[in-house]
Amino acid sequence: xxxxxxxxxxxxxxxxxxxxxxxxxxxxxxxxxxxxxxxxxxxxxxxxxxxxxxxxxxxxxxxxxxxxxxxxxxxxxxxxxxxxxxxxxxxxxxxxxxxxxxxxxxxxxxxxxxxxxxxxxxxxxxxxxxxxxxxxxxxxxxxxxxxxxxxxxxxxxxxxxxxxxxxxxxxxxxxxxxxxxxxxxxxxxxxxxxxxxxxxxxxxxxxxxxxxxxxxxxxxxxxxxxxxxxxx
Amino acid sequence: xxxxxxxxxxxxxxxxxxxxxxxxxxxxxxxxxxxxxxxxxxxxxxxxxxxxxxxxxxxxxxxxxxxxxxxxxxxxxxxxxxxxxxxxxxxxxxxxxxxxxxxxxxxxxxxxxxxxxxxxxxxxxxxxxxxxxxxxxxxxxxxxxxxxxxxxxxxxxxxxxxxxxxxxxxxxxxxxxxxxxxxxxxxxxxxxxxxxxxxxxxxxxxxxxxxxxxxxxxxxxxxxxxxxxxxx
Numbered sequence: 472x473x474x475x476x477x478x479x480x481x482x483x484x485x486x487x488x489x490x491x492x493x494x495x496x497x498x499x500x501x502x503x504x505x506x507x508x509x510x511x512x513x514x515x516x517x518x519x520x521x522x523x524x525x526x527x528x529x530x531x532x533x534x535x536x537x538x539x540x541x542x543x544x545x546x547x548x549x550x551x552x553x554x555x556x557x558x559x560x561x562x563x564x565x566x567x568x569x570x571x572x573x574x575x576x577x578x579x580x581x582x583x584x585x586x587x588x589x590x591x592x593x594x595x596x597x598x599x600x601x602x603x604x605x606x607x608x609x610x611x612x613x614x615x616x617x618x619x620x621x622x623x624x625x626x627x628x629x630x631x632x633x634x635x636x637x638x639x640x641x642x643x644x645x646x647x648x649x650x651x652x653x654x655x656x657x658x659x660x661x662x663x664x665x666x667x668x669x670x671x672x673x674x675x676x677x678x679x680x681x682x683x684x685x686x687x688x689x690x691x692x693x694x695x696x697x698x699x700x701x702x703x
Numbered sequence: 704x705x706x707x708x709x710x711x712x713x714x715x716x717x718x719x720x721x722x723x724x725x726x727x728x729x730x731x732x733x734x735x736x737x738x739x740x741x742x743x744x745x746x747x748x749x750x751x752x753x754x755x756x757x758x759x760x761x762x763x764x765x766x767x768x769x770x771x772x773x774x775x776x777x778x779x780x781x782x783x784x785x786x787x788x789x790x791x792x793x794x795x796x797x798x799x800x801x802x803x804x805x806x807x808x809x810x811x812x813x814x815x816x817x818x819x820x821x822x823x824x825x826x827x828x829x830x831x832x833x834x835x836x837x838x839x840x841x842x843x844x845x846x847x848x849x850x851x852x853x854x855x856x857x858x859x860x861x862x863x864x865x866x867x868x869x870x871x872x873x874x875x876x877x878x879x880x881x882x883x884x885x886x887x888x889x890x891x892x893x894x895x896x897x898x899x900x901x902x903x904x905x906x907x908x909x910x911x912x913x914x915x916x917x918x919x920x921x922x923x924x925x926x927x928x929x930x931x932x933x934x935x
């Protein structure tokens with residue numbers, strides 16, 4: 472008896488949180504239906520599936536919704552045992568990866584959003600924060616792989632890799648929108664940068680990222696919106 | 704087999720108490736190190752250089768930080784008395800609500816209890832409105848938890864689980880904040896299930912033994928944050 476395995480994902484093309492879930496599904500080779508949400512006019516399905524936060528991504532598996540990107544990634548890893556295992560077996564390594572994934576998700580990304588949405592002193596402050604966090608992250612990556620980082624391929628990609636590529640893949644688009652490079656990732660975070668580069672070259676990742684111009688357009692819109700509403 | 708488990712924490716912190724509750728539930732022996740948060744020890748700073756916060760669990764010399772990460776580490780390392788269910792969907796659910804409590808509830812509760820500033824006479828009306836808004840927000844958040852409990856004895860089902868432990872802020876500290884600030888939030892009329900749960904929760908041995916003395920805690924918060932929003 473074939474087991475029903477219906478998977479759908481409610482998302483928004485420019486959201487890095489949605490990107491994470493898409494990458495996870497693609498790395499595991501899980502077929503899914505994608506539903507693009509208009510965030511200014513959220514579908515009734517989305518509001519039904521995520522009444523608490525009313526946000527994307529929402530993964531729906533056989534009618535049951537799972538929300539919060541990091542929670543979804545662990546759910547995918549625990550439910551589908553084929554393909555790469557996103558978390559290793561060893562509890563200590565798992566704890567390290569969860570810690571750093573949460574760090575990128577909360578500490579680094581929130582400040583990157585601030586860099587996009589502010590200017591002047593507020594932006595300078597956000598740039599300083601991101602630089603500090605990136606230094607810590609660089610040390611963190613070293614501590615996770617004390618013997619050196621293994622070569623990445625589609626079979627050994629992990630949870631932190633997915634978070635890294637989804638968070639930093641719009642790096643070039645951000646530079647274009649701001650008109651200058653506020654943080655030189657290659658110089659300040661060589662390990663992170665080389666890992667990111669290797670990830671971006673994987674076919675699954677290349678296929679999952681939206682076109683550069685579309686990302687630039689979305690980021691420009693977000694920046695304009697934020698700066699307009701900030702000015703009194 | 705020599706095993707060393709250290710917990711760096713603070714007597715009044717729900718976060719470090721969570722770690723102690725989980726260890727007690729599993730019958731794991733540990734050494735507790737009380738930190739003076741105004742004068743953090745070199746050990747703490749060495750074990751948690753990223754956030755410099757408690758709690759930190761140190762297992763055979765290896766540090767784990769962030770209370771929810773620590774709870775998962777404890778569950779994966781010591782398999783007796785599991786605190787997470789086996790089913791991936793239920794695990795995702797527990798993780799979601801634990802994050803909800805940490806990311807949404809605590810700050811909302813604080814704002815409702817101590818947020819508004821009772822300044823000059825003309826500020827009173829504005830502060831009153833802000834206060835009402837904050838209380839309403841807490842009410843909405845607690846309603847989600849009330850609904851999630853359904854007919855279960857504990858969030859974890861028949862026995863206390865990760866979500867119950869994470870909800871220690873709701874089960875005990877919330878009552879302390881209410882008494883310290885004079886603001887009523889977790890009322891029996893509106894939240895009968897949550898109130899029942901809180902009563903059951905604090906009676907569980909492993910939990911009861913790890914609750915800081917109520918009067919001492921109330922005095923501490925009154926001292927630290929003032930008499931609260933209900934006073935005029």
